[in-house]
Amino acid sequence: MTTATDNTSLGSLREEQTLLRSRLARLRRRLQLQMALEFALDAAAVLVATAAVLVFLDWWFRLGLPARLLLLAATLLGVIPLACVRALRAWRAARLDDLSLAVTLDRFRPGTGGRVADVLQLPDQLGESAESVSPAMIRLAVRQATEALAASDWAALWNRGRTVKRSAALIAALLVPTLFAVLAPQAARLSVARWLQGSSERWPQRTYLTVVGLGDRNRLLAPRDEPFALEVRSDLASAEPRKGSWVVRGRGEPLTLRSLPKAPEVPKAVRVRERTAKGAVRDAIMVATSPAVFRYELPPSSTSTTFDLTGGDDWLGPVKVDRVDRPSLAATKLRVKEPGSPGNDFRLVDASAQHPVFLPDTEVELTLVGSEPIADARLTVHPGQPPKLTQVDARTFAAHWTLREAITLEVQLTSQATGLTSKPAFFSIGLLKDREPRVALRALGVGAHVTPVATIPLSLNATDDLGLSLVRLQLERTTSAGDKAEPRTTKKTVPLPLATDGGRAVLDHQARHDVELQADSPPLGTILRFVAEAEDKCARGVQVGRSAALQFQVVPSDELFYEILIRQRAERAKFVTLYEAAEKRATSLSRSPTPDDYATAMRGLNAGSRQLDLIAGRIADTLQEMKLNQVGSPKSHRLLQEGVIDPIRALNAGAVNELRGVLQSLTGTAPKAGANAESASRLHGEVVTGMKTILDQMSQWESFVDVVNQVAEVIKMQQNVLQAAEKARESRTQEVFDEKP
Template identity: 25%
Template sequence: MPNNYLDPQLATLLGSLRERVRRYVIWDSVLAILAVLLIAFWLGLAMDYVPVMLGGTEMPLLARTLLLLVVAGLVIAIVAKMLLGRLNRPLPDDSLALLVERHHPELGGRLVTAVQLNEPGRSGDSHSPELLKRVHKEAASAVDQVDPNRVFRWEPLVRKGMVVAPLALLLLGFAIFNPSAFERATGRLTLLSNDPWPRRADIEMVGVELPVVTASEEETLEPTLLEFTDKTMRLPRGSNATLRIRAEAEESEVPMLCTVYYRTESGTRGQSNMRRVGRVVDGFQSFVLEGPPLAGLSESFTFSILGLDDRLDDYQVEAVVPPAITEMNVNVRYPDYLRVDGAGDVDLSSQYKSGLRINEGSNVTLVASSSVPLGDADVMLKNDRGEQRATNLQYSDDRRELRLNLDDFDAATTVRIVPRDEGGISAQAAYRYFMGVVLDEPPELELRSKGIGTAVTSIARLPMTAVVTDDYGIKELRLSVAPSATTDAEKDATDNGATKTADRILNFDRDGKAKEVLDLRDLVADGELDEIVPGGAINVFAQASDRYDLATPHVTRSEVFRLQVVTPEQLLALLERRELGMRSRLEQTIDETRSLRDTLDQLRRRGFESEEVPADEREKTRQEQVRRLRVQQSGLQASKTSEELTGIAASLDDLLQEMVNNRVDSVDRRERIGTGVRDPLKKIVAEPLARLINQIAEIEDLVGSPADAASKTADAVQTSEEVLLQLTAVLEKMLDLESYNEILDIVRGLIDDQDELIDETKEERKKRVLDMFKP
């Protein structure tokens, strides 16, 4: 504070110095604050904009906030410490005088002495007043020589000014020449704005094209475009998506190349270049990425896209496990035609297995279990009628089960299912289930006749045997006999139901076999058939039906046996002709047996040893093989003879049965054919011929032993003679029968001539009676 006791010049000097010190403190603090603010501005601008120039991004809001807080802290510290702290410090006169004395040693302490000795309240000092006046006077006279500027250190202000001045000039020029950039920088650094810096390029995210996985094999849908939500997108694992961006092409520069920088969840880093697509359309150039990391997506990743100086940052793709069908159960309810005698439900419930086949007409329910709750599912059904989308889908309360009903299953069907979760994520491939169909086949029916030929009498018995089989059982087996229509009138009568048909429902065993004898005489007598007259024909056939009731009933008709109706005499004549054919077969068999006997006799006579000694072992082996071959041929001939005789005996047996079934048999005829021919033939086959076959087999085994083979051949020749004798006896019996039949033919001819003569006589008599009435 100014000293009223000091010389005015000295007081003025000290007051001026005090003011200068305060101004110095103020300027020093202001320059420090400006330096901090300018350095922070340019440093923040560099940190915010330089990365943009290099293809990076601006400082995030958090970094700018931290920078602003640091600057504010520094400014507050400067104000508190450098400005207020120093301004609040006292500046006494003696301190100021001492400061002046330090920089002006020529004062010789006069200023300090004058200031201190003139302080009020000071006591105890020993000095002369005259001396004090003199000191005052000398100090006041030296005031003019004092330079207050020498008291201050100007280097700190100069250094601060050298920092502040160029930075301030740059700031001023920045504000003048690019006010919009200055305003954007100021706003961003002061957190008043978050607008990004303008770029040369302007790229923007379009989204991700994801192929639509459909259950249809014929339908191809366009990929769907998915957009990012808060820079995040969920995609199914295993998908092959396409990333799309676009660059503004009218007011901005189009990048030649856009690059995707990515980092996977496991830490793998990589980059991929995006491909330009086509030309500029509607002012935008499109870019796509079809390769990694979106190709065959396996894990989540984050990515950024750089195009010139523009950048799209912090985008994230989350790889989501797509929904999967963990289990497929098949519930089958069989149709009614597969249910026997009102039995309970014959249902099938099992897990789906490859090769599953389901009976035609069944009601099928597919129950698919999902790994996650389902939003919906795309289900396609494909069979021989084409492809159609299933609409009758049912979901459980927790949306983890999907039910599909296939009523009246009648064709092999492929079911393709694409499940989607509640977020729209779908499986990347359709789940395929194939179910074959077991079609109900018509019954298989075979009708046979025994003891009946192609011609029958009007009173014949028709023994029939039917064998019927079906997949799931027979409902009805019917045997029918009806007159055969030969003229158009008869066909019309048959179609109109005017002709009677006799039917019999047959009972069959577990193997599907049934037997029935149709007696024509009884059928006519009972009125089931119209009278059967010789010269016509009848048809015998069987029909079988199963329990199939879904569409046209399955009815199978057997082979139709068309039987010609003849008189007993005509039938016997036919049978006699067959006997003649059998006699011819027997004569041929006897000739073959005689040739067999001659071959064996030749082997016996020549022996099994060669007259000439073979030249070597090879020739001996060849001769032995020739003999063995001849013996084998003899054995084959014997077997053929046995089979032929067995066939003749069977034919004779059929002939006898036909006689019985047609009611034209007699005891004499049965004895002549059965006892005289058939039975002897069976006996020949069973005894001497069988023995001959065995003997020939033994000869073949003894070819290597000539003596034993010759002995056994002699026995075989004797047996063949025995066979020939017995066959000749049978042949003579058949010749006797032929003579007997010839006599019968003569008798039949006489009877026919007699009947014809009687008819002619009746006609002549009738004519004569009519002539008597003529005028």
């Protein structure tokens, strides 16, 4: 074996080492590029896949901002550590030293690692002593290793297909978001805004729900303890354009949309879920009142609640419903100044007056006081123009007007804090038409005919709206002077006293006045006409009210007596009818009567009892008329009172009443001790006997009247004879003195 060590120097070995190190460095850089390419591919693939999954989940589940933040944080916590570990491993693999890289090459081409080690390590041993190493052998080994390495093509070991595939995969991974941005720019922009910018802009929907009255607030105000009508629309009626986008209000916070759906989809149903303060949950389906309007009535509640809405692909909530008190009318003050009022000053009307009424042209001042600060007060008149309201302070409004007609005001207050309106309060003011006094005049106890010596009792009743000032009687007499002469009429005014109580207005006055004709007896045939008059205290002028006229005719006493007797005989005929009916009932009660017979008898008895009361009353009226007209003597009056009127009333109150109780017991309606057929028959006999006695008294009264009338007629005839004899005597005496000598 031949060695050539002479021509090989240490410097050439160092050059071989440098060339080998340079070659290994190029291989290391290529390896680092490959590792970087693969790391970039892995990172891009993970990012694209993660982004695709997140975008899909967000689009499918319509995640809110908190959910997106949590999901993004969880994804980053899982992806970033894994990427860091892989990057660290790749970095460490790309940082191999020359010997480690040679060992790696030895895996794919055996022997390469040893040769690299010979070239890199053996020249360093030449500096040692000759006894420990052989320089020739070292140079030979290095030269052989260098020649072998020079003949080895490391580029052939490189997997170019892997590099091409990884590069293509990286380009494809980068093209995915690019194509997404090109093909669906709005979706790409919205994904970036929602995931990277934290935007609350929603994915495009077919349905958008809005709550009427919510606006941009996060709560609805509802009256406490009252039902609340919740109205939801799905037609985007509250959408407003703004700088190339649309703002949808009525969702608690403005919802910004890049574009509106061409035809908003109306959901088949809108569900509402209400949660109370105590945690109770109520689910309901809203009622569709029109194609895009849904309504639901929240039940009355004293505490605030929240609700959520879902319909179609939209959801909304939670929205708070604050229960607050409505404003109310705390006080109402009414001051008026009526025409002709004392001192021409306003007076305060009592608040307890339910329906106040005032005269026309009354100045009215109405003050309304709210229970809380009021933003606006509204008066409504149906129909007509309401008076103008002016604000006095935060809670008080006032109105001033002149009353021309009756008015009903509808008052509504609007709260300054909540904007709620009060329940309508109605306030009515009537128009008092000061009518003339109403006067009624009646005659008590006399009829249309009176005697020249009669006393006529008059009863007067006068009323007025504001007060009476004067009451009087107008008496008018019309006397006929003869067949050819004109009737003569005289008038007389009789003032009546009007009592006042402490200066208070007299609204109602009743008086009694007796007109006595005996003091100035009118001739027979005189017509008496009485009218009552009353004057009031009207501010616009005195008004006079008059009653209907009472008219009487003066007739002779015997003529009036005859009229009264005719009426008494009519009552006697009615009494005879009752007596005959009682005799017939006596026959049925004397046999073996049945309960039906007792019932029939009791019905007849009740009807007869009522007739007895009426007969006694009418006869008593004729007696009073006789007394007032001074017809008949006191004895005749006493006979009629004690013989007819009093017995009828005593019979009706005594035996008839007792018989009624017995008959009721026998019919079974009111049991009574001692009630039997015998007692009924006995009592009925007493009734019949009493009626027979009264009938005899009536006959006696008529006989007495006939005797009196006959005596009066005889006396009248005697007076006529005496008057005729006196006239004849005077005539003869006159003839004697008138004869000529």
